[in-house]
Amino acid sequence: LAKTTQPISMDSYEGQEVNITCSHNNIATNDYITWYQQFPSQGPRFIIQGYKTKVTNEVASLFIPADRKSSTLSLPRVSLSDTAVYYCLVENSNSGYALNFGKGTSLLVTP
Amino acid sequence: DAGVIQSPRHEVTEMGQEVTLRCKPISGHNSLFWYRQTMMRGLELLIYFNNNVPIDDSGMPEDRFSAKMPNASFSTLKIQPSEPRDSAVYFCASSFVGDTEAFFGQGTRLTVV
Numbered sequence: 001l002a003k004t005t006q007p008i009s010m011d012s013y014e015g016q017e018v019n020i021t022c023s024h025n026n027i028a029t030n031d032y033i034t035w036y037q038q039f040p041s042q043g044p045r046f047i048i049q050g051y052k053t054k055v056t057n058e059v060a061s062l063f064i065p066a067d068r069k070s071s072t073l074s075l076p077r078v079s080l081s082d083t084a085v086y087y088c089l090v091e092n093s094n095s096g097y098a099l100n101f102g103k104g105t106s107l108l109v110t111p
Numbered sequence: 112d113a114g115v116i117q118s119p120r121h122e123v124t125e126m127g128q129e130v131t132l133r134c135k136p137i138s139g140h141n142s143l144f145w146y147r148q149t150m151m152r153g154l155e156l157l158i159y160f161n162n163n164v165p166i167d168d169s170g171m172p173e174d175r176f177s178a179k180m181p182n183a184s185f186s187t188l189k190i191q192p193s194e195p196r197d198s199a200v201y202f203c204a205s206s207f208v209g210d211t212e213a214f215f216g217q218g219t220r221l222t223v224v
């Protein structure tokens with residue numbers, strides 16, 4: 001399994017763009033990068049997934065450089081409701097998509 | 112679909128008692144995951160099933176824990192006997208096999224006193 005490393009916590013003010021970077025130096029060719037969001041007292045929720053370059057949806061953007069050894073989740077103009085824990089996962093079919101979550105990054109957004 | 116349904120939402124039990132947590136996955140999903148979440152250890156994968164077959168149970172902490180999936184619409188996680196250190200939030204999630212988008216239930220908050 002490709003191990004991931006992310007910051008334990010981040011702080012931001014409302015309206016700012018937040019970028020959370022995840023390192024996955026041992027990523028394999030058939031690995032996909034997936035991000036989840038977890039609000040307090042809820043289960044994690046899928047945000048976005050990518051393989052390379054850039055992916056964007058209504059919630060976030062995911063930037064993956066050519067070597068794929070890292071990825072950056074970008075949250076534009078965060079609000080207080082974006083306060084949550086964000087998890088970076090690297091999974092492939094060989095692992096049966098076991099969805100192993102690490103400790104994640106705890107994002108606190110303040111006024 | 113109502114999503115992944117877990118029961119009970121809260122469970123308080125005495126040490127030594129048997130605890131059974133239940134999960135109904137989203138209809139049509141054929142992968143099911145059980146997780147445990149604590150402040151100290153984060154979100155840990157306990158076991159997951161593909162097409163009702165356990166694929167990896169290496170995350171099950173010890174023999175006191177067991178999980179079954181008798182059919183595609185139901186799974187249980189049993190702890191016998193329970194201990195205070197088992198206190199945590201237990202999540203069930205389901206997905207299509209090979210899909211990294213899993214859907215989580217609301218969790219069961221277990222307190223063992």
